[in-house]
Amino acid sequence: xxxxxxxxxxxxxxxxxxxxxxxxxxxxxxxxxxxxxxxxxxxxxxxxxxxxxxxxxxxxxxxxxxxxxxxxxxxxxxxxxxxxxxxxxxxxxxxxxxxxxxxxxxxxxxxxxxxxxxxxxxxxxxxxxxxxxxxxxxxxxxxxxxxxxxxxxxxxxxxxxxxxxxxxxxxxxxxxxxxxxxxxxxxxxxxxxxxxxxxxxxxxxxxxxxxxxxxxxxxxxxxxxxxxxx
Amino acid sequence: xxxxxxxxxxxxxxxxxxxxxxxxxxxxxxxxxxxxxxxxxxxxxxxxxxxxxxxxxxxxxxxxxxxxxxxxxxxxxxxxxxxxxxxxxxxxxxxxxxxxxxxxxxxxxxxxxxxxxxxxxxxxxxxxxxxxxxxxxxxxxxxxxxxxxxxxxxxxxxxxxxxxxxxxxxxxxxxxxxxxxxxxxxxxxxxxxxxxxxxxxxxxxxxxxxxxxxxxxxxxx
Numbered sequence: 154x155x156x157x158x159x160x161x162x163x164x165x166x167x168x169x170x171x172x173x174x175x176x177x178x179x180x181x182x183x184x185x186x187x188x189x190x191x192x193x194x195x196x197x198x199x200x201x202x203x204x205x206x207x208x209x210x211x212x213x214x215x216x217x218x219x220x221x222x223x224x225x226x227x228x229x230x231x232x233x234x235x236x237x238x239x240x241x242x243x244x245x246x247x248x249x250x251x252x253x254x255x256x257x258x259x260x261x262x263x264x265x266x267x268x269x270x271x272x273x274x275x276x277x278x279x280x281x282x283x284x285x286x287x288x289x290x291x292x293x294x295x296x297x298x299x300x301x302x303x304x305x306x307x308x309x310x311x312x313x314x315x316x317x318x319x320x321x322x323x324x325x326x327x328x329x330x331x332x333x334x335x336x337x338x339x340x341x342x343x344x345x346x347x348x349x350x351x352x353x354x355x356x357x358x359x360x361x362x363x364x365x366x367x368x369x370x371x372x373x374x375x376x377x378x379x380x381x382x383x
Numbered sequence: 384x385x386x387x388x389x390x391x392x393x394x395x396x397x398x399x400x401x402x403x404x405x406x407x408x409x410x411x412x413x414x415x416x417x418x419x420x421x422x423x424x425x426x427x428x429x430x431x432x433x434x435x436x437x438x439x440x441x442x443x444x445x446x447x448x449x450x451x452x453x454x455x456x457x458x459x460x461x462x463x464x465x466x467x468x469x470x471x472x473x474x475x476x477x478x479x480x481x482x483x484x485x486x487x488x489x490x491x492x493x494x495x496x497x498x499x500x501x502x503x504x505x506x507x508x509x510x511x512x513x514x515x516x517x518x519x520x521x522x523x524x525x526x527x528x529x530x531x532x533x534x535x536x537x538x539x540x541x542x543x544x545x546x547x548x549x550x551x552x553x554x555x556x557x558x559x560x561x562x563x564x565x566x567x568x569x570x571x572x573x574x575x576x577x578x579x580x581x582x583x584x585x586x587x588x589x590x591x592x593x594x595x596x597x598x599x600x601x602x603x604x
Contacts, residue, residue, distance in 0.1 A: 241421060244428065
């Protein structure tokens with residue numbers, strides 16, 4: 154199997170194989186917490202920390218993990234990291250922890266993380282696993298923030314309205330209200346709005362992919378990597 | 384031969400178990416270490432958080448003691464809606480009873496029970512209410528949350544007889560309290576929970592202020 158370059162690893166995680174937009178993994182937290190951009194950012198960073206840490210640990214230990222019990226060990230590693238992240242958040246981002254509540258422990262069930270451990274980190278060196286964890290986490294976090302931002306803007310007419318939960322009272326000024334006296338659009342805040350917004354984001358990504366693929370007609374749409382000669 | 388066959392299957396099992404045990408020990412160690420490093424900070428956060436929420440219903444200058452140092456644990460009571468012993472916070476000014484804060488639960492919230500703090504002055508008037516935990520619909524029922532709307536302010540200064548006891552309902556139910564646009568159930572649940580808290584205070588006023596010092600335990604008459 155030919156090795157991916159670091160650029161390809163990053164591109165894969167952030168765009169081509171984006172966890173949320175292409176693989177549609179980890180949808181439960183994705184849809185539930187993205188009512189505001191800051192909520193999305195909080196869960197995004199927590200998930201990024203866990204997937205990065207799990208890739209590092211799995212890659213470091215890959216020669217010592219017996220093949221037959223690798224899955225329980227991955228679960229153990231991920232659960233440990235999630236608990237650690239939860240404790241750290243309660244210590245330093247207490248308000249945000251309260252807002253995100255149950256969804257922090259639920260990161261354990263984000264199958265995207267165990268998928269990266271099994272499919273990538275267990276077969277690659279530490280630096281490559283770090284790159285992959287970073288790209289995967291960042292891709293997921295970016296999607297959470299965008300989705301949260303869209304729903305916040307459409308639902309409440311504000312952006313970054315909860316910034317103080319994350320960055321302290323000084324950040325209250327970060328909140329912007331692009332549309333004053335906005336009556337609010339309840340659907341965007343409720344769960345159906347999350348599905349609709351995610352569907353639109355996926356559609357947008359596909360449109361962009363198709364536009365990008367057009368200049369090189371030989372390339373199959375959506376799979377530009379297929380022609381890479383390596 | 385059978386012994387060899389047995390040891391041939393047992394060994395990998397033991398190796399797996401040992402491997403899993405080693406990772407379990409490592410994981411437990413990591414969690415324990417983090418817990419140890421963060422415990423104090425988390426405790427401080429939780430105390431501060433509780434205190435700031437308590438002070439949501441305490442008018443300035445009404446009390447001069449530390450609320451969390453003067454508590455009373457009472458048995459659960461249907462009027463409080465709690466399933467377990469309840470910690471009541473008592474505010475005093477120059478040693479005289481000034482107010483109590485009752486944590487109560489409205490079991491009939493729209494999506495889940497609503498937890499709130501009800502502050503009651505020694506004379507039985509409300510200092511305010513503060514919803515601490517709820518799961519009401521965003522944009523509709525979540526207006527009961529003081530971070531979302533001013534709906535909670537209408538309770539300030541009210542008491543069991545102001546409005547009349549029959550008036551302790553939302554306007555929709557022919558009572559005196561405003562409901563929220565588009566939400567009937569959440570305000571109704573909160574109004575009833577506050578009314579019951581006032582009833583509890585009326586029934587237990589002496590006992591609530593009786594034992595002055597923090598050593599109080601859950602004693603019932």
